Amino acid sequence: QAQLVESGGGLVQAGGSLRLSCAASGMRFSLMNMGWYRQAPGKQRELVATITTGGGTNYADSVKGRFTISRDNVKNTVYLQMNSLKPEDTAVYYCNAAYRLGGIRYWGQGTQVTVSS
8 A cells, every 4th residue: 555654744943854754655657757745834836846768857835945855766755854944944845746747645744844934
């Protein structure tokens, strides 16, 4: 059964860093485009960053230059390195896996990131 398990969230002061990890199982990870999304209280879920099967990346304007998404196809894990964190980055961060040809999508359970000012 396909599963995504996020880790690495927590409480950090503004200007600090966190590294999120998402371990995938039960799927052909190398065939999945991976992404990180986030949802703040009272707001809709929004895209943070994506990485394709070929390693191409895309970022929300709000995180460009501060966040870096990467993947390890041996460990079946996707990462989100978050630097220069701001209070507005506070949200639950979700890992997403989407089959590169479409039709299949999985979500993790989310990990809380809280940035204090």
